[in-house]
Amino acid sequence: MHTLARTVQFFTAAALVHRASAFRRTFAAGRIASPRASRSAMAAAAAESGGAAADAEREAMQRFMAHQKTAAKLPYPVQARSVFAYAPGYAVLSTLCKADEGYPAGAVVGFAPGADGLPIFFLSSISGHTQDLLASSKASLTVTAGNFDGADSARVNLLGDVRKLTEPADVAAAREVYLAKHKDAYWIDFGDFAAFRMTELRKVRFVGGFAGAADVAPADYLATAPDAVLAYSAGVASHMNDDHRDSTAAMVRHYVGLSGIEDAHIMSVDSLGMQVRVKRAGGESFKLRLPFPRPAESRKDVKDLIVEMTRASAGAS
Structure with a gap:
């Protein structure tokens, strides 16, 4: 409605300027006898012109909305998986706060997207979120698209269990994946860092922008692949x-x-x-x-x- 209102104001103002100029030229030439009558005619013409412009804009926006409703888009599971796979590698990890039981805690952490669609982390033992995960594996990760610039941009939230990896083979595999995403993360070999991974996915919430939100079934998310063109x-x-x-x-x-x-x-x-x-x-x-x-x-x-x-x-x- 804001768009329509501004458009009506613009076209109405333009019409008034045009009609006023025509009136001045006609009056100067002596072709009208009553300025009052001309003003009334000018106002009527301006109203007619503004109404026509408003109708045209309304019809244009209706066509636009109809077009957008049927425009081809990636399925939600593919969109969600693509946001996760191609994100810059930092996201908000939410945990159950050990220090303040019952309250959620959030931290921006580095992550790497596993080939299975689940995140891998290397976390320091002195970090609060690491202590939270050791006390309770319940967590979620909110990942934003690489071009995120506001509420109409895409993001995905993965809700599940994040656990520390203990098997040497699992740690080695996680290290390889993490370094592929964060090439300068030499610190992951420091003694106080450990590998963590989301091992169970319970819920996927995807928001692609305004009027573009959906809960994605974990099975659908895990079964799909990110869009190759992206x-x-x-x-x-x-x-x-x-x-x-x-x-x-x-x-x-x-x-x-x-x-x-x-x-x-x-x-x-x-x-x-x-x-x-x-x-x-x-x-x-x-x-x-x-x-x-x-x-x-x-x-x-x-x-x-x-x-x-x-x-x-x-x-x-």
């Missing part, structure tokens, strides 16, 4: 944002049907399309889904699809 999404998005922002805006106008696009910034690219943050002439900024005409299975597919969509959108206003 692995190189950052490079594709960076290239488009640096060199082809006008093309992205044209694609939004052409495929989504939104006008007044001043800027379009690609947030991420997956096998089914792109997440784009747009800014409209009225000042509002929001994210939308820009789907591909067909799924992409490789980096070449992504390039070919974007070129195809750019050509189809050429000249869109």
Whole structure:
């Protein structure tokens, strides 16, 4: 409604300025006899123009919402698994506080994504959260997407049991995975650090942004794989944002049907399309889904699809 209100104000003001200019020209030429009558006519015309503009904007937003409702998106289990797999490697670990029984405690910790979709940690024995886990394995990990920038960005919460690894083979395997994610983490070999792992997954909560939340069944989460295209999404998005922002805006106008696009910034690219943050002439900024005409299975597919969509959108206003 805020978008609609601002649009109505903009078009109404523009219409008034236009009508006022026309009135001054006509009056100066002596073609009207009654300024009062002309003012009434001008007000009526402005109201009619503003109403038409509001109707057009309302219809455009209805088309936009209908498009977004059916736009191809990754299934929730794939989205959740992808956020976890491609996150920068730091997240909020929540534990049951040993020092204040019954209260939750949170700490930002490093983690590495295991191939099975569960997190691996190397924690210091002197840390409060380590003592919490040794007293109770109940914990959760909240992981944000690499491009997280607010409440409309993706995050996933894994709820389960985190336990210390004791078998030498398990510790060695965890060390290899952790160092693959955190190459400079030499400190994991210090004597006061130990390997921990989430061994049981009880619940998965995924939030992909506004109106995009779901509880994902642990079995579905564990059975799926992260989206392959998202692995190189950052490079594709960076290239488009640096060199082809006008093309992205044209694609939004052409495929989504939104006008007044001043800027379009690609947030991420997956096998089914792109997440784009747009800014409209009225000042509002929001994210939308820009789907591909067909799924992409490789980096070449992504390039070919974007070129195809750019050509189809050429000249869109």
